[in-house]
Amino acid sequence: MKKISYLITFTAALLLSSHSIAAVPSSFNSAKRIAEDQIYYDQDTSFYCGCQFDFEAGPNLEACGYEIRKQPQRASRIEWEHVMPAYDFGRQRQCWQDGGRDNCRRNDAVFRMAEADLHNLVPAIGEVNGDRSNMRFGMVNAPVHEYGACEVAVSFEERTFQPPPHRRGDIARTYWYMRDTYGIEISRQQQQLFTAWARQDPVDEWELERNRRIAAAQGTANAYVGEVANQQTPARLRTTSALSLRSESSSGFxxxxxxxxxxxxxxxxxxxxxxxxxxxxxxxxxxxxxxxxxxx
Known part of the structure; x- marks a missing residue:
């Protein structure tokens, strides 16, 4: 089984270097540069809170009514948030169990691909990104920590992060893309929640345009957002990547x-x-x- 898993991962790594992919980022750091230069070059609104920002100067917190919860230094900058946390797609990898995220970055080509996938990256206020961490998305109960006019709520006790209504569909469609591309399981409860969120928050013009730009930059489009002309996503890459990330257990649990x-x-x-x-x-x-x- 280990030999088969290794061969699948090796095949996926070979596919990453294939000419069928336009320019898949080679690392999380390179993905951030591409996201800034090719995807968000004319966008200045943070994902969760809707605060105007400059990548160098940071967000204009006063103008958008954001209230700092605890971390003023981190609140003063824009960070690239993984909508599906690296923990969620990393913990299924042997590399994560052997040494965590840094080990996966060094030794696992498929993890690096998932970590650098532009569909899963959005600009967020650093404090919100840090507070969310690897919390699950959901609707929170008390106690709740809020951020002024930013329509985000966090319950550290429940380890739940509640996004604003206008981003819930975006989140659902991102999770479905990551699930299909990398074979990541989503719990039944989360699936039901995301289905409701996708209905309540349909695709808007920026989500469509973002999908087009990412398809041009890295060669893969999110089919849940909309089909892109000349889409270069090879079905064999999605299949191979998914197989390499799926659990090998068939225990019947x-x-x-x-x-x-x-x-x-x-x-x-x-x-x-x-x-x-x-x-x-x-x-x-x-x-x-x-x-x-x-x-x-």
Whole structure:
């Protein structure tokens, strides 16, 4: 099984260098430069809060009514946010389990592709990006931390991030693209939420234009946003990448019940509920190892 997984990952890496891809960014750092120069060159509105910004000067917090929660230095800059956190697409990789994000960057070509995918990158106020971290998207209950006029709410107790209504469809369509391209499982609860959000917040003109620009820059379009003329997305790349990221377990575990660590029978079962069911509470310190009393 390991040999097969290695061959699939190697094949995906070869495809990345193929001429069928226009210019897939080689790293997260290069993706940020491409996003600024080729995608957002004439855009000056942050993703979640709608604050005008300059990439060098940062966001105009006063003009948009943003209230700093705790981190003024980070709130004063624009950062590139992964809509689907690197933790979500990294924790299914062996490289992540062996050494976390830095190890994946050094040793896993498919992870680097997912981390640098322009469809998953948006400009956000640094404090909001930091507070969101790898929280799941959802509707929060108390206690809630808010940011003035910015329509974002965060519950650190529930580890839930509630985006503004006008971005919820964008988030759903991004998650579906990442799911299909990299074979990442989305829990049934999240899928239901995203379906509702996509209906409530349909595709707008900027989302369409952004999709066109990304297709021109990296050769892949998000089919949930709209078909792009001369789209260069090779189906074999999507298939190969998905296979290389999917769980190898066929144990028959089910997401139908939400289990605690005390109810788990094995480390394999805890990994299934973390990775395939999205039960992030099993990994309280977010190190990729759930129920450490069982998996250590």
């Amino acid at each position: 089910s997401c139908s019940t939400r289990k605690t660590c005390g109810a788990m029978a094995s480390c394999e079962e805890t990994m299934f509920h973390l990775n395939q069911c999205g039960n992030s509470r099993l990994d309280g310190d977010s190190d990729g190892v759930p129920c450490e009393s069982i998996c250590r």
